[in-house]
Amino acid sequence: MKKKAIRRFDLNKPFHPSDIKDLREEELELLSEDIRKNIIENCAKNGGHLASSLGATDLIVALHHYFDLPKDKIIFDVGHQAYAHKILSGRTLENLRKKNGVSGFQKREESVFDPYEAGHSSTSISAAMGMALARDLKGESYQVIAVIGDSSFSNGLAFEALNNLGSFKHKVIVIINDNNRSIGKAVGSTNNYFEKFRLSRSYLNLRKKYRALKKYRATRWFYRLTSGIKNYFKRLFVRKNLFSLSDIYFISNVDGHDFGALERVFGYAVNAPSSVVIHVTTTKGKGYAPAEKDVVGHWHGVEPFDIKTGKPLKKLDPKYTCWSGVYADLLKEKMASDPKMVLINPATMVGSKIDDLLESYPDRVFDVGISEEHGAVFAAGLAANGIHPYYSIYSTFLQRSYDQVSHDIARMDLNVTLLVDRVGLPEEDGETHAGIYDVAYLMSIPNVAIAMAKDQVEAKELFDFSIKYEHPLAIRYPRGQTLIMNNKKVKALKLGEWKLENKGKDIAIISYGPIVNELLTNYKDYTIINAVFLRPIDEPLLRTLKDYSHIVIYDIYGTKEGFASLVLNALNDLNYEGRLRVMALPNKFIAHGSAAEQLKDCQCTLDDLDKLVKKLK
Ligand SMILES: Cc1ncc(C[n+]2csc(CCOP(=O)(O)OP(=O)(O)O)c2C)c(N)n1
Incomplete structure (x- = not known):
């Protein structure tokens, strides 16, 4: 029999979304590989969220192959992992995140394949529920799918949505993309929970081979006999999960790089009478070795880099250092000299250059995960009980903590210092990541002092001021570089003095x-x-x-x-x-x-x- 030709696509030209529909599994695998190469090349040129997008590529290819898009609607949580979705819906990454190029997140005005927008995490399940209710009220018929990462899933907003989903009559499909990573290491009990039932990749590969036994007449009898016994023991030993007490169906440990397995559960989810949560395991950074190996988070979001060496293209001037590093050094000194100093950060340790502090002081440095609200109240609790905590947080994510800064920290006039990183224009991340609103909203809260240094010396002056200050204080600093000014004399600052x-x-x-x-x-x-x-x-x-x-x-x-x-x-x-x-x-x-x-x-x-x-x- 003549072998069918394999179809390949030039992904530097817009992909025609319907071209994926009749591809065979081996062609889907090649398409995924080509997409990953294209993502690597374009991130190397433009920067971007490399590792998350590489890890989610197979899953996205399977979603586009199986579902009827854009009629069915996929909401990607954060949206940073959806570069393959951009390509498959006819966009190229040539000008990714450049002015007038495609955005780094889902964007409604960019494509009908983007039904919703984000940039901040953990909104996808709530948004999917809203869309599903709207669908049913309008008498329409299609699937609404939320794709959410394991760390975004651990956020309170996602849990609030799940809490409501249990009794919600309007069907959504939630896919948890579990790569056992946040930007860097995943933290917290939700991660421990996944850890309990997450199966290893070698087991998943073995399971794939085992399932293939049912395809062939010679081995089918063996599969039937053993799978019955296996399922009996599985039911005996698998513990109740988070969803067993609600009407939600939960399917765990689907190999997110196995098209057959993915499409099988998609079929099950579509036919299920109520909402379904599918737990998919993937490898973050798949297809680019440095990103696959990275546990710190350096390859989560990248600046332009050399693909061969993995080195950034931009040469740094040794006379300059980054603003996050300036405050990280001040924190380091303080952590070393003050055994009661506590530092809290919600999942941006690497960006704020304080990840090594977590290793040095695991009892006093807390990466609370994507939990901006909790982090702020945790700080308030410490301050209410006599400890002066520092809460390091990006300006844009501080928006999530507005009520806690007002109701908890400021109302009780507690001495919490907010280190507000990444203030200023959003640059390549765009609308969702601007650090330009915090002064206006912090100003609306009584008792909060706000400050910003012009250089490294002033940063030290402000930090020294913060140590003695007994009320809420926000110290802002931008991304980017500042001149190193070691050994310069610092002066004592007075509150409000210009x-x-x-x-x-x-x-x-x-x-x-x-x-x-x-x-x-x-x-x-x-x-x-x-x-x-x-x-x-x-x-x-x-x-x-x-x-x-x-x-x-x-x-x-x-x-x-x-x-x-x-x-x-x-x-x-x-x-x-x-x-x-x-x-x-x-x-x-x-x-x-x-x-x-x-x-x-x-x-x-x-x-x-x-x-x-x-x-x-
Ligand atoms: C509210 C909020 N806090 C922090 C971030 C920064 N952030 C972007 S992606 C990410 C990690 C997400 O991890 P996960 O959900 O597991 O997805 P992955 O990137 O591993 O695929 C974080 C902390 C954000 N986008 N939104």
Whole structure:
């Protein structure tokens, strides 16, 4: 018999979504391999969420092959693992995360194959339930599928959804993609729970071979005889699981790299009368050895890199260090000198450069997993009982802890220091990852002081200040690099005191953060004020500006509703009679691109400032 030709696709051109439908298993395997190569090449060029996307590729290929997309709807939790989904729905990764290129997450305006959007984790089950109810109310018929990682599954929001799913009459299919990793190591009891019944990959391979016995007449009798006995013992020994007390069907240990196994359970899930949770095991980073081996999380999200060596393409200037590293070093010193110092972080230890602290001080450093709310209240509990904790968290994820900062930390006026990492424009991650809203929302909460340093020395000054400060304090810092300034003298800061960095006349520019260094280089004739504390503001210093003809507030790390509005209100109260100009980020969701492009689109570049200032003269 003539062997059928194998079909391959050029994935640098848009893939036609229906082309997957009649592929055979061996062709699906090759397609997956080609997709993984394409993901590696494009992440090496553009950066991106490499390891998660490689691990989920086979699962996504099987989903596209089996389900009727886009009629059936898949919601990817976070959405960072869905690069294969982008390719199979006709998008190329050529300009992944670049301005006007495809986003790194699901995006409704990008494709009808993206029914929902995320970037923050653990929303997929709730969203799927909403979509399923809407489907049934409208009398429509299709499947709604949520794909969620094992660590995202451990978050409270996912558990709230599951709690409701048990009695929910509108069917959804939840697929837990268990790769036994978060960004780095997976933590917590949910992971321990998965650990209990997660089967090893060699067992899964053996099981695949065993199941193949039923295909052939010569071995079928053996399969039938032994599988009955095996199932009897399995029922005896398999313990009750999380779902056994509800109407939800639970299927565990499906090999997420085995198309046959995946499609078999998809069939079962589609025919089941109520919601189904399928636990699938995959290998994070599959197809790229350094990413497969990585347990720390370096290959979760990557900057452009050399595929052969795995080294980043960007050469770092040894005179500079990253902001996260600056605060990590300060924390390190404090952890070593203070046996009661406690540090908490929700699943971003690697990004904030504090993962090694967890190893050195396992009793006082806590990676609480993706649990931003819990982390904040945990800190509040410590503070209420006499320990001053530091809560390290990305600005964008602090949004999740808003109520806990307000209701728990601020209301009781507790001495919790928030180390707010990644403030500023969202860069390549786009809308869901902006660190520009925290000042505006923290400002709405009484008792919270907010500060940001312009350089490494000031970071040390702020950190020293935080140690003695007995109330809630948020210290913000951006991503990116700052000049190393070892052995420089530090001064003691006073709450709310700003720094008059340069004394000029007529025009005063009030700003804060690293951009102040640029202002000092660019403007020798104007007064430059460094508002180290964004809140409370320095009213005595503001009063001294009453004779200036112009005051400009320049903020590239927050929206107009934040720092600028505080200063405007204060100047209003002080009856300032000169002219005021605000150049701050707009209250918008900012799409992915480079920081420079985003700043330009927001009309907040140094050139924009220069034009504005020149017009004032
Ligand atoms: C609320 C929230 N906190 C933190 C993050 C940062 N983050 C992105 S992916 C990720 C790990 C997700 O792990 P898992 O769900 O197991 O998926 P995997 O990447 O391993 O496939 C984290 C912590 C986030 N996106 N949202």
